[in-house]
Amino acid sequence: MTDRPTRIKYIDQRFVNRLYRLHGEELSKNKYDFKKGGQYFEYLTKVESHLRRIKHTIETLGLIRVLIAEKHPLSKVTSTSTISKGEFLRYNIENYFLRISTYKDQIFQLIDCVLELNIKKGIGFQGRLEKKAKDDSIDFVKVIIDNLNTLFANVKPVRDKIAHQGYFHDSDIGLIETGYDIVESEPDRKDLTRDDMDNILSVFISKNIIEMRRIEDDLGDNLFSILDILFVDFERKIEEKRNKNAP
Secondary structure, eight states: OOOOOOOOOGGGSHHHHHHHHHHHHHHHHHTTOHHHHHHHHHHHHHHHHHHHHHHHHHHHHHHHHHHHHTTSTTOOOOOOOOSOHHHHHHHHHHHHHHHHHHHHHHHHHHHHHHHTOOOOOSTTHHHHHHHHHHHTTOTHHHHHHHHHHHHTTTTHHHHHHHHHHSOOOOHHHHHHHHHHHHHHHOTTOSSSOHHHHHHHHHHHHHHHHHHHHHHHHHHHHHHHHHHHHHHHHHHHHHHHHHHHHOO
């Protein structure tokens, strides 16, 4: 993994900080009353909602990674679960890769919300977003999409295979599942012991949590870069809404 510059805190990112501060002020003032807050409050609330969903997605990926890490043989976390270690790993890895694609969809929804493009939701949303951006000469949307495609180039094949075949095939997981089954059914075997399987499991988990953390860092960097791109338009929109709210 390449070294990254020190990452600023989420709340310190300028788009996030500005949104949270303004939205917090309006929440305190209007007590969730959209009619009282007008278009300005409604706009801030919609943008905050979309951004919160994206943040939740990245945090959920981190939670899945932690759950997998807790199965490391060196972990002090104990569990009495009846789910086998192989089944547990497969479920969480499949869940991880399926959830990743949610991030792209949520980014597209955020762009639509911030810019108020009012694109019809549903299947084909990305295509309609690209067409609208092209027609309206919003050039940075293509830049964002190209960056997302690059980011997901290695993730997409795994995600698609899980989504369409309902199964993540990995020789290491298969080995772990089979090995633990053998150890459980034949505890007196000498050529394959629980220690052997724990060693295999520890290598597998270490390899995967490093890769997962890299993916999460990449998503975080990508989100911040997109928010930086959207910041100018966000400022323009909130000024427009303020002026409409003015008596």
